[in-house]
Amino acid sequence: MGTPSKVTSACLRVLEFGISCIILGVLSKFIHALHxxxxSTDSRLIFAISMAAISILFTFILVPPVKYSFYCFPLDFALFICWITCFALLQDLSGTHTCSSYWYDHYWSFYWGSAWKLPAGTVVVTDFGCSQWRVVLAFSFIISFCWLTNGFLSLYVCVEYYNLGYRTVTTVR
Incomplete structure (x- = not known):
């Protein structure tokens, strides 16, 4: 197993860890404001928080570029599927009008900006939390492809260096 594959794998795992922490932090702050x-907490946000926590756990375990971390390529592909599903579910909440959708105005922005504390009849002009919502969307998309890249890298290492792609033929005499 070559040094470039070890370094690339470790760098991708650290990137996955950092992105998971950012997503978990932003969504946790929102859920704190929501409560x-x-x-009530949207189930899609709970799924995103769960995915971030699971990703933190697995990246922490798989950061060392040792043999077992490369054998976990099916886990990388499974987490890619989970993260791309998470991105699709989150994107579906706000649709194509990310920070001007009904869901954003009446749920995310309302609770992120603490609008329930304002007196009745007060009009809020600014968009609260638009950049945070876009961060969650962008990072959930980016982390899915980090998992996919790491899965392909691990599969390549297993096939090339651990002989998973070769069959041995023995002849009996």
């Missing part, structure tokens, strides 16, 4: 305003 202060007595709002």
């Amino acid at each position: 202060q305003g007595n709002g």
